[in-house]
Amino acid sequence: MRLLVTGGCGFIGTNFIHHLLESDPTVHIVNLDKLTYAGNRGNLAHLEGPGSRYTFVQGDIANAELVRHLLGSHAIEAIVHFAAESHVDRSIVDSAPFIHTNVVGTHVLLEAAREMGIHRFVHVSTDEVYGSLGPDEPPFTEDTPLAPNSPYSASKAASDLLALAFFHTYGLPVLVTRCSNNYGPYQFPEKLIPLAFRRASRGEPVPIYGDGGNVRDWIYVLDHCAGVEAALRRGLPGRVYNFGGDAERTNLEVVGTILDLLGASRSLIRFVTDRPGHDRRYAMNSRRAKAELGWQPTTDFPTGIAHTIRWYQTHPNWLESVESGAYRQFMDSWYTKERGV
Ligand code: NAD
Ligand code: DAU
Numbered sequence: 001m002r003l004l005v006t007g008g009c010g011f012i013g014t015n016f017i018h019h020l021l022e023s024d025p026t027v028h029i030v031n032l033d034k035l036t037y038a039g040n041r042g043n044l045a046h047l048e049g050p051g052s053r054y055t056f057v058q059g060d061i062a063n064a065e066l067v068r069h070l071l072g073s074h075a076i077e078a079i080v081h082f083a084a085e086s087h088v089d090r091s092i093v094d095s096a097p098f099i100h101t102n103v104v105g106t107h108v109l110l111e112a113a114r115e116m117g118i119h120r121f122v123h124v125s126t127d128e129v130y131g132s133l134g135p136d137e138p139p140f141t142e143d144t145p146l147a148p149n150s151p152y153s154a155s156k157a158a159s160d161l162l163a164l165a166f167f168h169t170y171g172l173p174v175l176v177t178r179c180s181n182n183y184g185p186y187q188f189p190e191k192l193i194p195l196a197f198r199r200a201s202r203g204e205p206v207p208i209y210g211d212g213g214n215v216r217d218w219i220y221v222l223d224h225c226a227g228v229e230a231a232l233r234r235g236l237p238g239r240v241y242n243f244g245g246d247a248e249r250t251n252l253e254v255v256g257t258i259l260d261l262l263g264a265s266r267s268l269i270r271f272v273t274d275r276p277g278h279d280r281r282y283a284m285n286s287r288r289a290k291a292e293l294g295w296q297p298t299t300d301f302p303t304g305i306a307h308t309i310r311w312y313q314t315h316p317n318w319l320e321s322v323e324s325g326a327y328r329q330f331m332d333s334w335y336t337k338e339r340g341v
Contacts, residue, residue, distance in 0.1 A: 007083030095151035184221030210274035212252030219245030220304035244284025
């Protein structure tokens with residue numbers, strides 16, 4: 001299979017590319033990534049080189065000419081589309097890049113896929129498109145009406161609807177996956193879990209928005225990657241698949257677990273002004289993915305969070321290079337330092 005992965009230098013894309021190249025010796029991957037602040041080419045740099053099944057291309061998914069050229073010149077059969085602006089807080093400060101990448105960029109990819117006769121297009125989306133749940137409401141199903149609340153989730157919902165419209169109107173074989181909050185190696189340290197690790201491991205305060213009672217359903221990133229692969233291989237075009245981790249936790253519980261794993265005091269917790277429009281609770285019903293794709297999450301939260309914290313502890317150069325900005329210089333950043341060359 002010859003695959004175009006977009007946004008492969010981000011958190012989930014990096015884990016997905018590692019996972020697929022290891023599990024399928026026949027797959028060839030072209031990774032199209034703009035290298036925004038969230039993209040780290042060094043994550044996959046060891047895979048680059050002559051004869052490799054992995055090719056990196058720096059570029060914007062909204063560049064129609066480039067996308068068409070890549071699909072044709074690499075004889076791409078399928079697309080897995082991760083590229084996005086992904087941070088809710090940033091979308092509140094400036095939503096323009098979210099519209100550019102998440103809406104316009106997705107539209108460009110869909111048009112190019114249609115023109116070039118792509119066999120499968122997996123559009124990777126999020127539980128946030130369903131809005132917010134009350135404490136006693138049942139988890140989101142694929143039939144829950146879309147009710148996004150942030151500029152980020154609104155831009156993702158727009159792209160989901162475009163993707164599904166391309167299936168209904170043109171027969172483009174699109175599948176939409178919607179997943180809950182991921183955690184694991186390579187997550188950019190603006191997100192709650194790596195941020196709490198970074199601060200608490202240095203004895204610095206950990207900010208918790210509002211009262212800390214907001215609930216997320218946490219899934220280990222490789223379980224999400226396995227779900228995306230299952231949708232790619234066995235999903236029905238035109239269908240939406242939810243993936244959740246069956247691990248609802250309040251933010252206070254998550255940060256408490258991290259502090260315990262680090263042997264740090266709860267006194268590091270600082271309650272700060274809430275995120276505007278902060279969704280209270282997300283929870284996913286993944287019954288369809290389990291029944292139709294044979295998928296299920298295999299890493300429970302206690303195991304996954306312990307592994308994740310261990311990964312950040314044993315990869316201090318990765319975090320340092322992100323914080324210093326060295327990762328943006330690519331090769332001479334953490335990757336070469338890590339290998340002592
Ligand atoms: P991320 O922010 O870590 O990575 C995004 C990647 O996309 C980066 O490498 C960035 O350089 C690239 N990118 C951004 N704009 C681009 C453009 N115009 N052209 C090409 N590349 C561009 O994101 P993530 O957390 O890995 O999320 C990946 C996808 O999964 C997103 O679509 C997100 O909405 C979705 N998702 C994320 C989560 C989560 O918990 N992180 C949960 C559900 C769904
Ligand atoms: O639900 C899936 C979504 O999960 C993805 O679509 C998004 O791309 C991803 O960023 C994530 O969104 P969240 O907003 O849920 O993730 P974040 O890590 O930013 O925040 C998790 C929770 O923690 C949220 O309730 C806000 C809170 N928070 C976050 C930060 C950064 C804090 O309390 N303090 C913080 O410093």
